[in-house]
Amino acid sequence: MAKKRTIRSIPQQRTPAREQEPAQRVQNFAEVNCGYTLEQALNEAERCLLCPEPACVAGCPVNIDIPGFIREISAKNFRGAYDIIAKSNLLAAVCGRVCPQESQCERLCVVAETLQPVAIGRLERWTGDRAITEHWTNVPYIERNGFSVGIVGSGPAGMACAADMAKAGCEVAVYEAFHQPGGVLRYGIPDFRLPNDVIDAEIGNLRKLGVRFECNTLVGRLFTIEQMIDELGHDAVFIGTGAGYPSMLGVPGESLNGVLSANELLTRCNLMRARDFPNYDTPIPLGRHVCVVGAGNTAMDAMRVCLRLGAQKVCCVYRRSEAECPARAEEVHHAKEEGIEFHWLTNPIEILGDENGKVRAMRCVRMELGEPDESGRRRPFPIAGSEVELQTEQVVFAIGTNANPIIGQTSKLRLDKRGYIEVDDNLATSMAGVFAGGDIVTGAATVIEAMGAGRRAARSIKRYLRIRDFDEPRTEAGSLFGIDLNEQNFARIRLA
Secondary structure (H helix, E strand, C coil): CCCCCCCCCCCCCCCCCCCCCHHHHHCCCCCCCCCCCHHHHHHHCCCCCCCCCCHHHHCCCCCCCHHHHHHHHHHCCCHHHHHHHHHHHHCHHHHHHHCHHHCHHHCCHHHHHCCCCHHHHHHHHHHHHHHHHHHCCCCCCCCCCCEEEEEEEEHHHHHHHHHHHCCCCEEEEEEECCCCCCCCCHHCCCCCCCCCHHHHHHHHHHHHHCEEEEECCCCCCCCCHHHHHHHCCEEEEECCCCCCCCCCCCCCCCCCEEEEEEHHHHHHCCCCCHHHHCCCCCCCCCEEEEEECCCCCHHHHHHHHHHCCCCCCEEEEECCCHHCCCCCCHHHHHHHHHHCEEECEEEEEEEEEECEEEEEEEEEEEEEEEEECCCCEEEEEEEEEEEEEEEECCCEEECEEECHHHHHHHHHCCCCCCCCEEECCCCCCCCCEEECCCCHHHHCCCCCHHHHHHHHHHHHHHHCCCCCCCCCCCCCCCEEEEEEHHHHHCCCCCCC
């Protein structure tokens, strides 16, 4: 019998991950975090107390059995560890890289009350990477039920919903506006954080489940949501298009040559391969001095991309202090290591141009913090007479995104006052048979939260289509000979 682990008996130090040196990595797009070796993974797995009532599971939006998969790593049953994760999450290698574990599962880790929390995300990534290397897949026996489900958007929410509906026996078609599937994973996250081959491997697992991807298909232009049901023959539709419509600040000078959104910058670099110009035909305008406005993860990605594309100086301009910065601490740390300059408590008020209409500087005002606002962060106020000019040739806005209006403009779906799709507690929209989830409902959130929404929507779609969902608990009515009492005297028929 294995000896019970205690806070004193486990390794006291969190196992560090291997990383490229800063001077080396700014010259390439290879991954910064090189992941754990086998020995490192085994050592970190020993730090888990294997709690019988684990709080960390509740912190995971898809409720992965975290102690369960870590126990299997400790037992060197690595395939078993992957199988446990795959029951809840088919994108282990993705989520292990980009999810903010420090504010989700790791925040609730019991070990964190005394020591640093168990590196759950790094162990999940290690398991996912091993699954890719060993070509492990979890393809269950699937009995087709004749239903067809259309998924709009191939990002995390769409992929999670597609996987669950394919496992339930439905024919699943995913419609993606871009020429490659992956959504924000593909266009929004650089290779040095999430390599494309990892995305390709995870999408390959969906194809093995029978999911069909239809790229270069912009729903709302080629056909509407209504037509997906009335003409394309889908019995249900899930909308997971994300919120990729960029926000701008609305200051004078935004139309100058040299101003763009982080979404455009990252899409050009990542999906359109502008980083390999001229081998690829996508150019990308880049000044020697670049200012990125914002301090979220997208801003960090944009700044670090600019360095790798050859910018001599890159700075972050953020109206609050570092304490209010929404980016992951690891991303800020990496940006600082790579030489990014940070101008905290600084807010742009005008972009200045030269005689040719190109950006030459950005006028800013210094800020001070007052009481917390509705976001819980302290509200910034300008300091009178504190204006400064930052010399720059490029301004990149990374201050958030909005819902793309195309779906709302071309369908009869009810929207909220912000333009996001309105849903009920079951993620059902105002249109029968149409469900939505992820950023298009909530606004920008994390990858794993979007996946959680996709899985919730899949459960609702199963109920709508009267498909037995074996993942749902039994009702209080009980069962007779294995048949739920609520389902007796009921049979589903389909007309030819």
